[in-house]
Amino acid sequence: MKTPASALRYSPSQLNLLVLLRLAIGWHFLYEGIVKLWNPGWSAGSFLVDSKGLFSGLFQAMAANPGVLEVIDFLNVWGLILVGLGLMLGALTRWAAIGGIVLLGFYYLSHPALIGIQYAMPTEGSYLFINKNLIELLSLAVLYVFPTSHIIGLDRLLNRWFTRTDSGSAPAEQSPAQRRSQETNIAS
Amino acid sequence: MQDNRDKKGIARRDILKGLAALPVLGVFFASAGFKSAHDKRIRNSILQELDVKAAAPPPSGPMSGPPINIGIIGFGGRGEHLTRALGYATPQWIELIKNDTLAPPHDTRLKDYFEQENLNVRIAGICDVFDVRTEMGVAAGARNGHQAKAYRDYRAMLDDPDIEAVVIATPDHWHAPIAIAALQAGKHVYLEKCMTHKLGETYELYETAKNAQAIFQVGHQHRQTQSFLTAQDIIRKNVLGHISLIQTNTNRNDDVGAWQYDIHPDANPRTVDWQGFLGNAPSIPFDAEQLFRWRKYWAYGTGLSGDLLTHDYDRINCLLNMGIPSVVTASGGIYTHRDNREVPDVFQVVMEYPDFFMGSSQAEGKEKGMAFLYSASLGNQYDRGTLLMGHDATMQLGQALAVYADPVSTRYLPMIEEGIIQPDVPIYAYDPSAEGIDAVTGATAKYFANKGLMYTYRDGKRVDSTYLHLREWLSVIRNGGKVSAGIEEGFEEAISAHMATIAYRTGKRVEWDPVARRIKGFEDGALEAIGMA
Numbered sequence: 097m098k099t100p101a102s103a104l105r106y107s108p109s110q111l112n113l114l115v116l117l118r119l120a121i122g123w124h125f126l127y128e129g130i131v132k133l134w135n136p137g138w139s140a141g142s143f144l145v146d147s148k149g150l151f152s153g154l155f156q157a158m159a160a161n162p163g164v165l166e167v168i169d170f171l172n173v174w175g176l177i178l179v180g181l182g183l184m185l186g187a188l189t190r191w192a193a194i195g196g197i198v199l200l201g202f203y204y205l206s207h208p209a210l211i212g213i214q215y216a217m218p219t220e221g222s223y224l225f226i227n228k229n230l231i232e233l234l235s236l237a238v239l240y241v242f243p244t245s246h247i248i249g250l251d252r253l254l255n256r257w258f259t260r261t262d263s264g265s266a267p268a269e270q271s272p273a274q275r276r277s278q279e280t281n282i283a284s
Numbered sequence: 285m286q287d288n289r290d291k292k293g294i295a296r297r298d299i300l301k302g303l304a305a306l307p308v309l310g311v312f313f314a315s316a317g318f319k320s321a322h323d324k325r326i327r328n329s330i331l332q333e334l335d336v337k338a339a340a341p342p343p344s345g346p347m348s349g350p351p352i353n354i355g356i357i358g359f360g361g362r363g364e365h366l367t368r369a370l371g372y373a374t375p376q377w378i379e380l381i382k383n384d385t386l387a388p389p390h391d392t393r394l395k396d397y398f399e400q401e402n403l404n405v406r407i408a409g410i411c412d413v414f415d416v417r418t419e420m421g422v423a424a425g426a427r428n429g430h431q432a433k434a435y436r437d438y439r440a441m442l443d444d445p446d447i448e449a450v451v452i453a454t455p456d457h458w459h460a461p462i463a464i465a466a467l468q469a470g471k472h473v474y475l476e477k478c479m480t481h482k483l484g485e486t487y488e489l490y491e492t493a494k495n496a497q498a499i500f501q502v503g504h505q506h507r508q509t510q511s512f513l514t515a516q517d518i519i520r521k522n523v524l525g526h527i528s529l530i531q532t533n534t535n536r537n538d539d540v541g542a543w544q545y546d547i548h549p550d551a552n553p554r555t556v557d558w559q560g561f562l563g564n565a566p567s568i569p570f571d572a573e574q575l576f577r578w579r580k581y582w583a584y585g586t587g588l589s590g591d592l593l594t595h596d597y598d599r600i601n602c603l604l605n606m607g608i609p610s611v612v613t614a615s616g617g618i619y620t621h622r623d624n625r626e627v628p629d630v631f632q633v634v635m636e637y638p639d640f641f642m643g644s645s646q647a648e649g650k651e652k653g654m655a656f657l658y659s660a661s662l663g664n665q666y667d668r669g670t671l672l673m674g675h676d677a678t679m680q681l682g683q684a685l686a687v688y689a690d691p692v693s694t695r696y697l698p699m700i701e702e703g704i705i706q707p708d709v710p711i712y713a714y715d716p717s718a719e720g721i722d723a724v725t726g727a728t729a730k731y732f733a734n735k736g737l738m739y740t741y742r743d744g745k746r747v748d749s750t751y752l753h754l755r756e757w758l759s760v761i762r763n764g765g766k767v768s769a770g771i772e773e774g775f776e777e778a779i780s781a782h783m784a785t786i787a788y789r790t791g792k793r794v795e796w797d798p799v800a801r802r803i804k805g806f807e808d809g810a811l812e813a814i815g816m817a
Contacts, residue, residue, distance in 0.1 A: 119305060119308055122305075123308075123312055126312060127312070127316060130316055134320060160392075181309075184305050184308060184309050184312070185305050185306070185309065186302075186304075186305055247301065248301050248302075248304045248305070249301075249302065249304070249305060250302050250303070250305075251302075252298055252301055252302040253294060253298055253299065253302035253303075256294045256298055257294065
């Protein structure tokens with residue numbers, strides 16, 4: 097029988113590292129969003145114009161239309177902020193992970209690290225196919241299948257709240273010892 | 285064991301673990317806020333020190349009233365662009381842009397053209413020595429039942445009382461004769477650079493324009509470029525300290541950039557008024573190469589000096605008002621286009637200004653004097669950029685501009701030591717296009733765009749700087765005021781360029797006498813021998 101993700105059990109170090117990874121990616125998303133929000137002159141335009149690869153025409157067309165660009169700038173800034181908050185707070189975390197994967201997917205596809213492609217904007221490292229956007233995307237995919245927010249995060253409270261409201265009864269009572277066991281035993 | 289569970293089954297433990305990330309979020313906002321405040325404090329202390337204002341463009345007045353009837357004299361590539369900037373594109377240009385498969389995907393040329401403000405002018409006449417071009421101009425000028433008249437001889441156009449103003453975009457050797465005749469006929473004049481072709485006519489045009497009632501503007505459209513207006517404020521505030529060297533360049537590497545233009549297949553002695561083209565140039569039989577590629581020959585053009593140095597000279601002159609240099613030396617040769625051209629394609633000019641001084645951060649009397657360096661190659665298009673090099677800072681000047689503090693600047697050293705200023709990070713950067721995306725087609729177009737010669741920005745929106753420059757001229761005609769590139773600026777530009785040409789062609793230093801307002805040390809014969817008298 098398939099085990100629901102929320103029933104996964106982690107060792108303390110597994111749990112701690114997964115939560116740390118979630119916080120770090122959340123921090124990064126939130127700061128990227130906040131910086132853009134605080135800088136009124138910011139626009140994705142120059143990034144999109146520099147697009148290369150298979151989908152470059154699409155991304156450059158986005159930059160060319162001021163109306164579309166305005167919508168993209170808005171969605172990008174608030175997407176980054178909401179994904180960041182979701183991951184950090186552990187609220188609707190799996191949706192936040194999906195949102196983050198979509199955003200990073202766009203960044204990767206607009207600037208793929210392919211052979212023979214040079215970008216006007218300098219990069220701080222050396223990449224072949226795999227770049228930091230893709231690694232962050234894959235990390236979010238890991239966080240999607242190994243969720244932690246039902247243990248540490250607002251989702252824990254939301255789950256309790258909605259479970260109680262929906263079923264009209266509290267979850268089965270567990271002793272602290274039982275809970276500890278659930279949280280720290282790895283799924284067999 | 286009874287847990288501290290409330291009615292909804294949420295225990296204190298759930299709350300603690302549910303809100304465990306809140307302190308991290310607190311740290312996040314505290315540190316993000318601290319970083320932002322730190323960056324702002326540094327930015328503000330630098331801005332306060334510099335006190336530079338990103339300038340608003342100078343206002344030019346309304347285009348209301350009866351339409352102004354304009355005659356276009358010279359409907360080649362530049363004449364066509366000027367006519368389009370007046371709101372009259374040729375049908376061929378519109379078709380070309382519509383079907384330009386090589387244009388970048390975000391090409392807005394057509395949209396920009398159709399959205400451009402109506403300047404309330406009529407193209408009343410087109411004058412060109414090549415019938416095909418005249419017909420194109422007439423087609424461009426036809427609108428609302430109004431038809432532009434065609435002229436082969438500019439004198440007939442100037443005799444026409446309906447023509448109020450003329451735009452002159454002929455080869456250089458025709459600039460002064462036509463402009464002088466037009467001003468004497470009471471027509472307003474917009475004249476392309478280089479303002480003149482020879483020394484004597486430069487003095488004559490100066491006197492004519494000074495005494496004319498009509499409005500005279502030279503086609504230095506970059507005076508409308510917004511980053512230059514900001515640069516003017518940077519110079520006024522002496523942000524750079526004493527400027528000792530200015531470096532300007534031309535770098536192109538394509539046939540169009542080297543004036544190797546297409547020769548029209550229909551050009552022949554029947555369709556071209558060849559004597560009308562030659563004018564005061566030596567008489568030779570019809571030669572389509574010389575007609576279409578006139579910029580390569582001294583009899584009609586002014587070479588890199590008049591064609592491109594003038595842009596760079598005037599870009600700097602509008603910032604520094606340094607005027608005519610005391611001494612000019614020049615060298616170069618034909619090193620990349622050995623196609624029987626006469627004008628050099630690699631060219632170096634040094635203009636000396638021993639008395640130049642606009643202020644200093646050092647002891648009085650320590651600094652004085654400046655050199656203006658122009659270096660050109662038509663065999664390489666690496667953009668070397670325009671640099672104004674002062675004791676305290678260096679300004680990179682183009683469509684955008686950036687100012688870098690010098691690591692040993694007297695003025696900024698305390699701020700460098702405090703870590704407020706980093707010499708490798710601009711202390712001032714200004715990009716008027718920050719809110720827009722550019723599409724520039726072709727290498728030569730990009731060269732011009734980077735110099736602010738093709739377009740500039742108003743409220744973050746891209747506009748053709750030629751249109752703004754024409755608009756300023758029309759506004760002064762309609763509403764009074766002063767043009768930004770009048771006869772004084774044109775005189776300084778033309779004399780400085782001619783000094784460079786004479787230096788190159790004679791191999792001698794060329795000196796200027798500021799009192800007599802004449803070039804020193806050359807007999808008329810020496811200048812006549814090179815067609816520059």
